[in-house]
Amino acid sequence: MWSQLSTISGAALLTACLGTLTVIAFAQHASNKELGMTVMEGTGLRYSRSGHDVTRLTDEQVAALAESLTGEEAAVILRKGTEAAFCGNLVDSKRQGTYICRLCGLPLFASDAKFTSGTGWPSFFQPVDPDHIGEIKDASLGMVRTEIVCQRCGGHLGHVFDDGPKPTSLRYCLNSISLDFHVSDDDLPARSQPVETHTAYFAGGCFWGIEDRFQQVPGVIDAVSGYQGGDADDPTYKQVCSGDSGHAETVRVVFDPKRVTYRELLESFFTFHDPTQLNRQGPDVGTQYRSAIFAADDDQLAQARAFVEEQKKTERFAQRTITTQIERASPFYEAEAYHQDYNARHGRSCALPTE
Ligand SMILES: [Zn+2]
Numbered sequence: 001m002w003s004q005l006s007t008i009s010g011a012a013l014l015t016a017c018l019g020t021l022t023v024i025a026f027a028q029h030a031s032n033k034e035l036g037m038t039v040m041e042g043t044g045l046r047y048s049r050s051g052h053d054v055t056r057l058t059d060e061q062v063a064a065l066a067e068s069l070t071g072e073e074a075a076v077i078l079r080k081g082t083e084a085a086f087c088g089n090l091v092d093s094k095r096q097g098t099y100i101c102r103l104c105g106l107p108l109f110a111s112d113a114k115f116t117s118g119t120g121w122p123s124f125f126q127p128v129d130p131d132h133i134g135e136i137k138d139a140s141l142g143m144v145r146t147e148i149v150c151q152r153c154g155g156h157l158g159h160v161f162d163d164g165p166k167p168t169s170l171r172y173c174l175n176s177i178s179l180d181f182h183v184s185d186d187d188l189p190a191r192s193q194p195v196e197t198h199t200a201y202f203a204g205g206c207f208w209g210i211e212d213r214f215q216q217v218p219g220v221i222d223a224v225s226g227y228q229g230g231d232a233d234d235p236t237y238k239q240v241c242s243g244d245s246g247h248a249e250t251v252r253v254v255f256d257p258k259r260v261t262y263r264e265l266l267e268s269f270f271t272f273h274d275p276t277q278l279n280r281q282g283p284d285v286g287t288q289y290r291s292a293i294f295a296a297d298d299d300q301l302a303q304a305r306a307f308v309e310e311q312k313k314t315e316r317f318a319q320r321t322i323t324t325q326i327e328r329a330s331p332f333y334e335a336e337a338y339h340q341d342y343n344a345r346h347g348r349s350c351a352l353p354t355e
Helices: 057-065 071-077 209-215 237-242 262-272 299-311 342-346
Strands: 097-103 107-110 133-138 145-150 155-159 171-175 177-183 199-204 220-228 248-253 291-295 325-328
Touching: 133 155, 199 209, 199 262, 209 220, 209 248, 209 262, 209 342, 248 291, 262 299, 291 299, 325 342
Parallel strands: 291 325
Antiparallel strands: 097 107, 097 177, 133 145, 145 155, 155 171, 199 248, 199 291, 220 248
C-alpha cells in the first residue's frame, strides 16, 4: 500500500477531517546547502531548465510571503506538517492544469503527471521541472524518507518514494495545502512564469573556455558552444576546424536582462579573451578562433559598435588594434555534445589570454 509513511501504517494519520492538521514531523527550515542547490559561484542566482528563476529566497522574503498563509498552511509549509489523508481538496481532482507552490508560485506539477495512488494525498510521477523540487533526507519517525521542498522558497511539499508508476517509478506524495491549482498557463501569475530571456553570441577563441566563463556571469541562464558566421549548414567540428566552412567557434548566451545587461556581457567578453589577436587566441590559430560579436538585433549591433569604439580610446588598447568583427547574427549551430560544458565535466578547458 502506498502511504506517506511508506513502510509503516499510516493509520495514525487517518484521522477524521476536523479542519485541523496531523503534524507528524518538525524540522528546521532548510538552508540552501541542505537543499543541494548548485548555486552559481559567487552569484547566488540560479535558473531552472524551464527558464524559471529559482534563486533561493532569503529568510526575509519567505517571511513576507508567509504572512498570507493561514495557520494550517503555515503548519505544513513552514513547519513540515502533514495534512490528514483524504482531507486535501486536490486529492481527487482530475482537472487539467498546473499545480504551483502555495507560498512562492513556482510551477511544481502538471495534471498530466497526476495519478490515483489511493493514499489520500495528491500523487504525481514527475514534477514539471526536476530543478523545481529540492530533496532532503528525512530521518524523523524512526525511518529514512526523502522530503520534497520547493526549490525556490524551501516550503515543505511532502515526500517522494520509489514505488510509483511508470515511466519514472516515482511517487511524489503532496500535501494539497502546499499547492495552488491553475487551469491553464494563461492564468498563471507573473511569479509563476519563466523569466523573459534575451540571447547574445560571442566568439573569442576556443569555445570551451568562453562558454565556461559566461556560465559564471550573474544573470546568465545558459551558455552553449556552437558554430556561427560561416557558410555551410549544420557544420561538424571537423569542418569548422579545417577553417574552410568559415564558422567561428561561438558561444550562445541566454541571459536575464533584469539581472545582467548586454553592455555588461560585452564588458565581460572583453575580459575573457584578447580582442587584439587576429584569427587566433594564444595557441589556437585559425579563422575559427577569431574574435567576433554576432548581434541578435539592431540594438545589440549599435551597442556592440559603440562599445568597441569606446574601448579603442582606453589605455588598454592605446597601442594595439582591436580585431573583433561585429555583424548581424547568422544561423547558430550547436556543437557536438562532447563540446558542451567541457570545463564543468573535465575540470579544465583551454587557456584564454586576456591581455
Ligand atoms: Zn515555493
